[in-house]
Amino acid sequence: MGAILFIVIAMLAAFLPRNCEELKSPVKATxxxxxxxxxxxxxxxxxxxxxxxxxxxxxxxxxxxxxxxxxxxxxxxxxxxxxxxxxxxxxxxxxxxxxxxxxxxxxxxxxxxxxxxxxxxxxxxxxxxxxxxxxxxxxxxxxxxxxxxxxxxxxxxxxxxxxxxxxxxxxxxxxxxxxxxxxxxxxxxxxxxxxxxxxxxxxxxxxxxxxxxxxxxxxxxxxxxxxxxxxxxxxNFGFVQTTTGKHNNISVRVYAPSFEVNKTHFALNTTREIIKHYEKLFGIEFPLPKSDMIAIPDFSAGAMENWGLITYRRTAILYDEKTSSGRDKQWVSIVIAHELAHQWFGNLVTMKWWNDLWLNEGFASFVEFLGSDAVNPELRTLEQFYTETQSGALQADALANSHPIDVQVNDGAEIGELFDSISYNKGSSILYMLYTAMTPKKFKKGLGQYLKDFAYSNAETKDLWGKLENTTNIPVAKMMNTWVKKKGFPVVMVKKIGDRKLSLTQERFFVSQNERRKYKDDDYTWIIPITYKTNIDKGMQLMYPKKDFTINLQKGTEWYKVNVNQTGFYRVNYDDAGWNSIINLLERNHTSLNPSDRAGLISDSFELSRAGLEKISRFLNLTKYLKKEKSYVPWKIATLNLNYVTSMLKDNPEIYAALTNHTRELIKDTLKSLRSNSKTSEENHLKKSLNATLISTALAMGDNETIQEALDNYRKNRNSTSNIDSSIRGLVYSIYVKTGCRAEWEEIFDKFKKEKDPTEIRRLLLSLTDTKDAELLKKLLKMSIESKIIRKQDGYMVVKEILQTHAGHDLAWNFIKRNWKTIVKTWSDKAYSRIFKASASLKSNEYDLQEMKFFVQSILGNKPRPRAVKQSLEEVERNIEWKKRIKRELSELFLKL
Ligand SMILES: [Zn+2]
Known part of the structure; x- marks a missing residue:
């Protein structure tokens, strides 16, 4: 099913058992x-x-x-x-x-x-x-x-x-x-x-x-x-059409409501080129005479890969140069590449049973990057694999309540729960790791054989490993079983021994110290394809459980980075000497590592501090180099972490002020250079993405200059908002609503009601959630479950957004509690993953945890808890544990206590 992250993180289905209906006819005695x-x-x-x-x-x-x-x-x-x-x-x-x-x-x-x-x-x-x-x-x-x-x-x-x-x-x-x-x-x-x-x-x-x-x-x-x-x-639909395929005899049509057929050309061209690309990549021609695509006004997920007739949410297929941003365009490109990958992987060869759902979704979620990169190279999608896919999967899989990729499922409810970040994002991440370790050429050869041998039939995970193993000397099945049969992933500890040797060990990574203590005797180990890079050389070696593992360094080695390009699904911790050499390198010449490596170091140092394996000071030291950083990918990870930590500490005014000051200082120079249009290492799409990311952070940190600039931008263009750059238009609306009163909110609400373009509708709707006016928030929450002014497909986004704001969290949570029955009726079983996970994000004290547990007990009684509920409760526990520790560490750092 359709794609992934952003919107589709929200699509993660967690179905309630559909067994609450009454038995209408008795089962006959047999x-x-x-x-x-x-x-x-x-x-x-x-x-x-x-x-x-x-x-x-x-x-x-x-x-x-x-x-x-x-x-x-x-x-x-x-x-x-x-x-x-x-x-x-x-x-x-x-x-x-x-x-x-x-x-x-x-x-x-x-x-x-x-x-x-x-x-x-x-x-x-x-x-x-x-x-x-x-x-x-x-x-x-x-x-x-x-x-x-x-x-x-x-x-x-x-x-x-x-x-x-x-x-x-x-x-x-x-x-x-x-x-x-x-x-x-x-x-x-x-x-x-x-x-x-x-x-x-x-x-x-x-x-x-x-x-x-x-x-x-x-x-x-x-x-x-x-x-x-x-x-x-x-x-009242229209379509555009073309032909594609090796023999140019496959008809491609993109259908949309008549008034927006003019927004289907990008999808048409992308489809035509991706089908040709995949025919070569998989070595199998597209088997149907046609491939239709259609924009559906009401759609639960992002898209659905039905063979020969792919259905899409409108924002996942329509692209309008005037309205959509580069990131909207990237989203369309990725979703199309995802659904078309399924035409081979999923449709031609299908999993035997839903326990292997990841074979479909993990694969399509990986190949979408190759497909999008091949036909729309200016979007540079593969370069963003770490921020778009892997970092989210690492977070989800660090929970004790995660699940193995390959998991036993029996009924409808359990099947629905599998459409989650583990199947999609961890699945694609471990395939990317294997693709790199085997080399792309050998991976593609084995894959082509798998698709030929199981065409029009069903397969299991082991069948794929078998075909891949035939093309390489890596023990694919043995290695990959350690990644698909167990939940979680390792942190690799790198220690320098003498001058010329690195010693590596592994253990399961937990973001919570309590959980790590609980599981410390469990035998969780992986076969890890370790990649490394130094100032002199690079290499790949398999690390086996319980065996000594060393890397020999050449004479003159000044620094070393393990997990090259972040293609491995693991975190890395170094000893002091290792971290210091990396921090020096970043300060001296950060571009000797590529953007994904830099993002990986930022992410690892932050998550290690959350896990209690490092101090937050390591992350703060390492990120000092960001003043010189001009790339989107590392900034994206850094700002996510900085926003999280400041948001968690909002109730502590002194630390909060110190942290927001620190972040404003850090982003100031890069933001200024983007404002003055000076050169960065990235052009257009990623440059605009970086600009939007930094503006969003500056707004969150209360940067007055940026706030004023956004407000001026809105006031100047309020009657022709298409003049506001599409990459920051949503942010401009948000700050206008956030700093305004009822009149400002009504003004945006009017625009929302009149708007026809789905991307603009989404932008306007989400900005409405930023008001601090309780009455307006209540009005919005009510509309989100009525499915009248706000479409049924979009309502959950509103509730989710409000839950994630400090101004609206408690109000939204109380609304959910009061209206739970309607919420479950409206979004069925998906309500658990859509609502609970968002609820957990700002809850960080013991009262919140107990109150959440009490609510769960009141709605579920003795019934088994959906996985999303267990994960959300664990998230809150983790927030509480981390907040206590981080407060202490940050007080020492910022307040010199
Ligand atoms: Zn899919």
């Missing part, structure tokens, strides 16, 4: 001697019936948001049985028939989401049968299955109906064998009013019916999993 008795209590389907082909007809009535369905599934019997079990949710089943059987009775188990069909005689082994089901249902008002969406153009409201099947929405649209290993072909037809157009995974032809109706029938698909089925019914 003969316990039958071989398939177990599935009546299992969410997994028995394997004795295999679907081969689906003929699916949907008669969609958008006028009243209902539909009728008729599905005929050709099944093959692997083991004789008189029972068929498949998935179905929220459907009224009208009739069930199986060829050759006069009597077929059925029951629906809403808890297990299963339709159980009993036959009066057995289905015979190796024979095929047609199973036909007639049913009715509603086009859902949620954001999965077959669901509703609307948009307004020139004052008129238009309806569309679209699908989101991953991970288990297909069973909401039609009865099916809804597990990824049950691959089959599909012939889909949609009946709709003449004014609508229907599109699906394959090209379609339309025939007229009576009563102003039409039937669009689509060609038979290739063999694929149910979660990749898609169809969209719409009116």
């Amino acid at each position: 003969n316990s001697s039958q071989e398939d008795i177990i599935p009546s209590v299992s969410r997994r389907l028995p394997e004795n019936i295999q679907p081969i082909h689906y003929d699916l007809q949907i008669d969609a009535r958008l006028s009243d948001w209902t539909f009728n369905g008729l599905v005929t599934i050709l099944v093959k019997v692997k083991k004789s049985t008189n029972r068929i079990i498949l998935h179905s949710v929220n459907q009224t089943i009208k009739s069930v028939a199986v060829t050759g059987h006069k009597e077929a009775t059925f029951t629906v188990d809403q808890t297990l989401q299963q339709l159980k069909i009993e036959l009066n005689s057995k289905l015979e082994t190796s024979k095929t049968y047609n199973l036909t089901i007639e049913y009715e249902s509603v086009i859902s008002s949620g954001l999965d299955g077959f669901y509703q969406s609307t948009f307004t153009d020139k004052g008129k409201k238009f309806r569309l109906a679209t699908t989101q099947m991953e991970p288990n929405g297909a069973r909401r649209a039609f009865p099916c064998f809804d597990e990824p290993a049950f691959k089959a072909t599909f012939t889909i037809s949609i009946i709709h009013d003449k004014k609508y157009t229907a599109i699906s995974n394959m090209p379609g032809t339309t025939a007229s019916l009576k009563h102003n109706r039409e039937k669009t029938t689509f060609s038979k698909t290739v063999k694929m999993s149910t979660y990749l089925v898609a169809f969209v019914v719409f009116e």
Whole structure:
């Protein structure tokens, strides 16, 4: 599913078990001697019936948001049985028939989401049968299955109906064998009013019916999993088109509501070039005759890789030079590269079961950087891998409540929880580490073989390791098992022995000292591809658990940096001599290390101080060199850390003042040089990103000059805000709201209500959360769950943003507590990851922790805690522990106590 970080960190799905619905029909008493008795209590389907082909007809009535369905599934019997079990949710089943059987009775188990069909005689082994089901249902008002969406153009409201099947929405649209290993072909037809157009995974032809109706029938698909089925019914859309592929015979179309088709050209060009690039990279041609992309006005995640019909949130596909910033453009480029990578990795070769979800998502989250870099090199995406992906994964995986990449999952709720930073970002980080250790050439060769050998089939993690291992002398499976089977990652301690030797040891990294003590006897060790660089040479060696590991230094070595380019998924700590040589180097000549290395050193020194393995003074000493830093990537990491530490200590006025002063001083010169348009090492996109990052930090640190400048900028351009540079426009709106009163907020709110462009809508909406007026915040919170003025897809962003402001945190938290039932109903199980994690960010005292625990107990009782809840509570504990220590250290430093 669609991508990643920023917006999509928010997409991290953590589903509540869908077992709160009442059992509508009793499960029939069955003969316990039958071989398939177990599935009546299992969410997994028995394997004795295999679907081969689906003929699916949907008669969609958008006028009243209902539909009728008729599905005929050709099944093959692997083991004789008189029972068929498949998935179905929220459907009224009208009739069930199986060829050759006069009597077929059925029951629906809403808890297990299963339709159980009993036959009066057995289905015979190796024979095929047609199973036909007639049913009715509603086009859902949620954001999965077959669901509703609307948009307004020139004052008129238009309806569309679209699908989101991953991970288990297909069973909401039609009865099916809804597990990824049950691959089959599909012939889909949609009946709709003449004014609508229907599109699906394959090209379609339309025939007229009576009563102003039409039937669009689509060609038979290739063999694929149910979660990749898609169809969209719409009116008043337009498209742009081109062709691509080795033979230039694959049609590419990008669809959008008519009024914004002019924003689809960047997506069209990117798609055309990325498909060509991937055909070469994977050595396999794109297998479908077309690849459609469509902007959907209401969309839960970032995008969805449905084979041949990729669906997108509008901000992830539309790009308008006048409105969107370079970072918006980068986002579009990355999301498209991600979804197209899935067309091979995920769609052509699919994970056997959801425990290997990371194979899909980790891979696409890594290859998106290669794809985006290849076709839009000016965006320099791969250079930003550390800030965009890896640093977030390292943070998430430092929690005791993290999970291994490869994890056992049984049901719908657990599947949803897996769409998180570990599957996406740690998954992609360890693949990047392997790619570097093996060399890109060997990695690509093994990958191509894997895709060829498992095409139109399913695979497990070990299958990928096997194919990669054939191309290299690295023990891939043995090494990678230490990274995917365990949670967490190591910190590597580097000690200098004598003049010419480094001794390295490893232990699991915890950001909390309490957790480290708790787990100290656990045998957590990794096979680590150690890379190093000195002023003389560089190298790579595998570090095995429990074996002495040394690096020999050449004569004349002045400094050494372990984890070159930060491609390894580990942190590094040095002894005093090591850190001092690096700090000297940064002060003398920081560009002898590349931006990712500099970012990695900043990040490691900060996180080591949080973990109690180093003092915060190390981080503050190391970051002194930033006065000369002109690159985005190290600044991004440094400002994130500085913002975090100041935000945590806001309740201590003396330290807070000292820290904000310190940060303002640090960023002053670079910000000034950007203002005067003098040269930096980076041009355009990253230079603007750096400028926006520093302005944002200056505003957060209360820098009066920057605040005044932003306000002047707004006042000068309030009637034509497109004159404000798009990279800082959001910040300008925020500070206008933050420093203003009700009138200023209403002014931005009016703009928000009138705005049509999705990127600008997002900017305006988020800036509204910066008001300090409690009444306005209450109004905003109320709108966020009403799904009227604020779209259902955006509401959680508002709650999340307010939770993360000092002015609004308590108010938003109380609102959540009062409205929890509505919140869960609105964002379903995703509410836990979306809301709880944001709640934890500013909570840092014992009262907050106990109060949060009390609330969790009141809503969940004795039910198991979703992982996001456990992680959030751990975050708060970690904040408390760290804050006590850091206060002491900073008092000594700044207040000379
Ligand atoms: Zn994905």
